[in-house]
Amino acid sequence: MKLLWKALLNLVFPEGPECPLCGGRRRGEDVCGKxxxxxxxxxxxxxxxxxxxxAGKGAVFPSVAVHFCYECRKHSWPFVRARAAGPYESVLKDAIHRFKYTGRRSLAICLARLMAEAACAGPVFPHLDLALPMPLSNEKLRRRGFNQAALLAKEVGSLLQIPVSEGLLVKDFETSPQAGLPRAARESNLMGAFRVTDSGALRGRSILIIDDVFTTGSTMSSAASVVRKAGAGQVFALTAAAGRYF
Ligand SMILES: [Zn+2]
Ligand SMILES: [Zn+2]
Incomplete structure (x- = not known):
C-alpha cells in the first residue's frame, strides 16, 4: 500500500533532483521540505x-525582539552589522564542508540563495554599492583551486543586484591559527595580511563583504577595518553561516 501510494505521489508530483543541502529528494523546490x-x-x-x-543554549539575552550578544554590548566592530543564513551546524555546516573541501561548486548557488533570503528578511542592509568576497592568500587559493567566498559573492551579487569586485581586497599571506591569542592581537595580525588594491574604488561607498562562515568575527573584523581605512563609507557582512554565542 505504501509503495502504491509512493508511486501515485510520484505520478502527480514527480521527484525532482537531489536536494543540494542534504542529498535527499525534493519536488521542484530549491531545497527539500526537511x-x-x-x-x-x-x-x-x-x-x-x-x-x-x-544565541546558544544558555545564552543570556533580554526578552526583547532586538538584542545584542555580550561581546557586541562590550566591543564595537568596524562593520555596521553582519547576517547569515543560519547557524554553522547541521545541514548548513555539512553543505559548507562539501562546498569547500570536496569542491562541490554548484552548492554556491543554493547557499547564495539562502544568504540572499537572509539579506532580504527585513531592513538588514541599506543601499549597497559593491560586494567584495573575502580573499584567500595565493598559497591557499593554489591549494584549494577556488575561492569559496568569490563563488558565493558572484551568486549573491546577481541575486541582490550588486556589482561584485574580486581583487579589490586581497590577502597577501596566510596567518597561522591564532587560537589562544586575545581578540585584539588576532585582529591586528590579520589586518596586516589584508590589502586594498584601489582605494579610489571604495571611497565613500557602502560595501558588503561576503564569506562562508562568521565564527569569532576576527577575520571579518580585520577585513572590514582595512576596507574602512581605505575610505569606504559603511561596511556590512553576509555569510552562509554564523557561530553561536553563549
Ligand atoms: Zn534537504
Ligand atoms: Zn553580537
Missing part, C-alpha cells in the same frame, strides 16, 4: 542584531 523547515526555523531563532550570531 531542509526548508530547518532553514525557516533558523529565521525564527534569537540572534544578535549586530554580529548576527545565534
Amino acid at each position: 531542509c526548508r523547515k530547518i532553514i525557516d526555523g533558523y529565521g525564527k531563532e534569537p540572534y544578535c542584531a549586530r554580529c548576527g550570531r545565534y
